[in-house]
Amino acid sequence: MAEPETPTDLELVRRIKSGDEEAFAQMVRRYHARVYSLSYGVLRNAEDAEEATQDTFWTLYRKIGTFDESKKFFSWFYRVALNQAYSRARRRHAPAISLDGALPRFDERGHFAADFPDWSAKVEDEVSARELAARAGDFIAELPPAYRDVIWMADVEEMAPADVAETLEISIPAFKSRLHRARLFVRERLTEAMRAGAVKPPVKQPESVAR
Amino acid sequence: MTDDPCGAGAHGHDCRKVVLDLLGEYEAGTLSEADRAELERHISKCPPCVSFLSTYRATGKCLKSLKPSDIPEALADSILAFVHARRQRGE
Numbered sequence: 392m393a394e395p396e397t398p399t400d401l402e403l404v405r406r407i408k409s410g411d412e413e414a415f416a417q418m419v420r421r422y423h424a425r426v427y428s429l430s431y432g433v434l435r436n437a438e439d440a441e442e443a444t445q446d447t448f449w450t451l452y453r454k455i456g457t458f459d460e461s462k463k464f465f466s467w468f469y470r471v472a473l474n475q476a477y478s479r480a481r482r483r484h485a486p487a488i489s490l491d492g493a494l495p496r497f498d499e500r501g502h503f504a505a506d507f508p509d510w511s512a513k514v515e516d517e518v519s520a521r522e523l524a525a526r527a528g529d530f531i532a533e534l535p536p537a538y539r540d541v542i543w544m545a546d547v548e549e550m551a552p553a554d555v556a557e558t559l560e561i562s563i564p565a566f567k568s569r570l571h572r573a574r575l576f577v578r579e580r581l582t583e584a585m586r587a588g589a590v591k592p593p594v595k596q597p598e599s600v601a602r
Numbered sequence: 603m604t605d606d607p608c609g610a611g612a613h614g615h616d617c618r619k620v621v622l623d624l625l626g627e628y629e630a631g632t633l634s635e636a637d638r639a640e641l642e643r644h645i646s647k648c649p650p651c652v653s654f655l656s657t658y659r660a661t662g663k664c665l666k667s668l669k670p671s672d673i674p675e676a677l678a679d680s681i682l683a684f685v686h687a688r689r690q691r692g693e
Contacts, residue, residue, distance in 0.1 A: 419681050424673045431670045441674055445684040452685050494622075495654070501616025502608045503650045511656035514663045527664040546665040552630075571626030578661040 400464035407455050419448055422465075425548070426472045432543035433476035435532050443479050447472045466558040473540060473558075488533045490572060493579045510585040523581060530580040534573055541566060542573035609647040617651055620644050625658060 398406070398417070406414035426447050431440035450471050458467055496504040513519040531539055531547075537559075544555040545566075556566040608617055615624070624641050627633040633641065645651045674680070 415685075416682055419678050423678045423681055427673050427677060428670050432668075437670075437672075437674070440670075441677060441680070444677065445681050448681045449685050449688055452689075497616075497618040497621075500608075501618040502606070503617055503654075506607075507650075507653065507657075509653035509656055511653075511660035514660045520664065520667065523660075524664045524667045527661065528668050531665075531668075542665065546662055547668045549666065549669075567626055567630065567632075574626070574658065574661055575621070577665070578658050581661060581664070582657060 401460060404455060404458060404460065404464055415452065422468065428548060429469060429472050430476040432547060433473065433480050435528065439479055443476045447475045450475065463557060466554065469558045477536065490535065490538065490576055493576050495575065495579060507582050508585055510582065526581060526584050527577055530577045534576060538569050538573040541569040545570050607650050610644040615640050615644050617648060620651055621654055
């Protein structure tokens, strides 16, 4: 028996506009995990992310009539999701940070101004990698939203550059520049944490008990 | 580290140029052939840039694991119930 064809986003949008409840349910099943993940990137809290996801789909339900069908649905919808998440996040006061204050420093010859540890091997250890990832999440949360959205979508969600740029309505060069600066920031903060011993080194397990 | 850990010499790109201007494009595979060759020449002679590249890549690896894997199981149902309840209330 032939598989039923999966409807495109646009087909679902049109059916939702005409009042098709099943099409809306299908859209929820298609996008709920991605919207949740995007919301989580902004809010860093499961309960808030879940509520923001519900609000996002409620907005979709009410505002789908305003969606311009010549545009890509997901980029419009992700902007709805980001707006919902940020309106929730604004209720919490986040201190502004300076991106330039946490970038690598160089001397007058253009060489690194200070020595730094090469901690890259720690990502191969499961325990250290988990701790590093948690810290990286904290550092992403310190970024200004314009940078945070880019690094979350590109490096965490692994969205294609063109899709991130379209969703955020920025150029590809702006996308590349923000992504690189955001990565430099997170790398620098992880390096500082490593230097301060805030991330534990891998604990060597004897062969017999190692997982 | 010695006084001059960068062994790439005075000509060509310095570490600042490599790290701030070129590395992002290099990792994306979108650097021009000439810049790519010069970056690789620099890195082959510069231990700090090797460490920098390793930690830059390790950062990317950490970030990939941040995607929430524990999406609430009943999330899709809770969204539908939420929207349904709002509609019932005539909002």
